[in-house]
Amino acid sequence: LYIDLADDGNRVDIYWDNSAEIDNQDNFTVTNEQIGWQDLISGIDSYVINADTTGMPDRFKPENWNSGNYNENAIVNPWTGDRLRHDFQGYSVWSRTASGSQEDWILEDKWDKIDTEQDCEDYIVNSGTNYFYDFGGDLVIDEGLPHAGSAAEEDLDYYHFDEMYRLIPYEIGDVIYGQPLYNCEILYSDSLQNMAENLTFNDQALLFKHPDVNDEIFLELYQDKLIPLSGHAGYNFVNNGVESKEHRINRLSRRYYNYQIYNLPKGFEYYLAVTSWDRGMPEKNLQPIESGRDIDANMNVFIPGPSAKTSMNNIYVVPNPYVGQSLFDGRRENDIKGDRGRRIWFVNIPKKCTIKIFTLAGDLVDTIHHNGEYNEDILTLSKASYTAVAPSGIASWDLLSRNNQIIAPSIYLYSVNNKKNGKIIVGKFVIIK
Template sequence: VDLDQDGITDIYVGEKLKMTDWHWFDWYNRPGVVYSEGSSGCCAGDPGKDQAQNKEEIQYKVMSGDTTNLTDAEKGRYFHANPSLDQLDPNFNPHFDNVEDLKLTEFFQEDPDGLDCVMEMTCGPFDLAVQDSVPFSFCIIYGQNIEDLLANAEFAQVMYNAKYQGFTSPTIPTVESEVGDEYVKLYWDQAADSSQDVVTGYYDFEGYKIYKSIDEGVSWGDDGDKIFDNTGIQVGWRPLIQFDLSYEDDYYHCVKNPQIGKCDEIALSSGQSDTFRGMDVSGNDPLAPWFEVGSNTGMPNEISSDVCGMYFDSAMNDSLSRCGEDCTKDFNLDGTNECYYYYVDTNVLNGIEYTYSVVSYDTGLPDSTQVSANPDSWARPNGYQYIESSRGSTPLDSNFETVIPGAQNTGNDCNSVRVIPNPYFGRSTLNETIYNRRISFMDLPEKYTLSIYTVSGELVWSQDETHQDAGDGIAFWDLRSVNNQEVSPGLYIYTLDAESGSGSARTTECSHIGKFAIVR
């Protein structure tokens, strides 16, 4: 292909075509118009408006740089010569319009609103058989200056080679939970610890954050937990707690292997040895100072009395496992136990629904001129801010967990039952939305029948432990009657029968009668 028509082949067979044509034209003169339009007389192809019959022919000629069989007016609309040449000069290059000509065009002076410019960038020709299809990609790239533009173009090519992926966060943790009397215990796997960024190839894991919500993840705290950037836009939430690698683990963490210590003993495919980060990752992210990347806390198990997780032996310059038999779980249900981290939240109330999300995050990408943690000089010279994995939004997400703490009534003690809240005021602030209103019954026995009546003895609602809304020692009532009608305010009576056995042999062990009020 001869792109500039100088008689010399620019692209040979087998080479990438890249961009073969670039043209601009006024939208009011687009292919398909019958005459030059204006803001008061458009638009061709609209109901009742004529459209040029050669619309597709002209469109293809613009794409391919073909000026044959076009009128002088059509050539002037879609093909623009060098400013030193007349626009109708037959010697101008029909494949590439001139930027200077675009700047000097009379359209900028004639229309007070400026030129409504259409730009077409095309690539071809390609040989395709009938019914063949070919995927194609294009990227619009901007830059503050030519150096920034070239750097962005280079990174766009990197993203394309990485299957359209940019810098990636570490693996999303898989979370499980355990609840009890006024506590929630979260477990999560350690897969994120050995995550590799798909673009840089670096093992840049740094830590975990735990978020807590009382509205099913709609928000992750109150107004004081919101994080704003330097323009006043909310960009995140403050976590309930955060764990990151200790100073030693940060400093001696290998760059291209998920190992801490003895990096120089690892041979890379390039024939060179791996290197360690040699840096302290803590404090605020220099590129997004409203976020904190950690304070060298160490992983959660390292600062607990448990013997799970990892610890760093500075004498051996090595990281040693402390994952014993009591510190493993089968997260993937494949019969293999993996080491886990855990965190216990005791700032909870029985009967209240809490939502947790455990996310992983990386170190970000430091300035390539400062530390050995960026040996391939990625993101030169200013680096990239840290990346955090998604918090998730539904229980289908592996790191999104909704739980209700409470004590399990292991015996048949009917007198332990509690109603929360009591009284119920209009719209309780406990886990409620306009779509979800409920009262909780706590400390129920293993088998039971729970019924609610009006003060006149009319049955309002009833369920047993097999109901879909029943949990371990917990039952929920959505404030609707057996007829699916919203109940009125007033005093209500409930009865609880603790039972044993099953089927026709099921018997009542004890009973309890209580009351609660609904106030609108």
């Protein structure tokens, strides 16, 4: 997951890849015990006698599956089971503001893949028999995935799943979602490997980036197992100087999506998560299962705000006036931060500057040394994270003096000194308790 604040912090761009679609095969959805060939029960999908194996990949055929041994408990044949294990259904984008509680997530948007005719046929496999098992099925949303388009000439060297979950190249007019992450024109070669030896690890990976993808986005989303260079996990798929065809096809099936949220609330930590979800398991009374929304999964925590400014004409303090017990007073129920839970923000400041706060009498209260983007303490209780990324154009003050004393209600003066050019501006703010 990669996020990018834009429009002076009023918009966030969210990027994620399609690995949940390509890599996802759930062995819990269809267990090994349920998959195979058997010759005892006729009329069900796993019955081997006179089975139609037309078009079936060799590894699933009776003579090859499980070394040719039958599984008398099997209810679906290996190919059907393999398709049913592809139980990805869609994505969701979630957000929450100034709350560490999982209960406060807000659903921003949701997408569900369009089930194919083969999907719908697989969902009801063995129906009408005593061996029907509800593996889950069409959730009747079928809105499609983000950024639907029509495949054009430049898309024909990229790959997608067909209805049998085989990776095949796009054809003109195919429905296509998202944007390509990797460059189809880059092939592994000994000369490429030799050139890469003089590059850093990240720059080596960037050799495979699609030219339309931002470097930072790519480095956050790419998978090292898809980079076929020495020192990268994908090098395991290079033999005798040749990358395997299957590995390259896998790489060229990877795409990414982008979603935007506008009018972000300022001054509070903001949580974003992108999740994927499956069909659920009706047979076991399980609703669609969604991936986690925490820092170890696809979640990001940040403080909305502008990037650093070169001009110092629009620097201000928020909130101004500051009123105790407001939402900007970070103290919450059971919060252990106490008086350190308060804060105000200096906004539209230079990337590197020194902020000084004074009393009306001119006494120095505190000094803040700002050096661009930084990790700000989260004031709300959260098991997910303790810090949030603050952009380079804002800096917080905890309303404590340089001697860690609580300041009195009053009017305060401040100065901002731009370290790059020495320019200084002054202003004032009010504290009310």
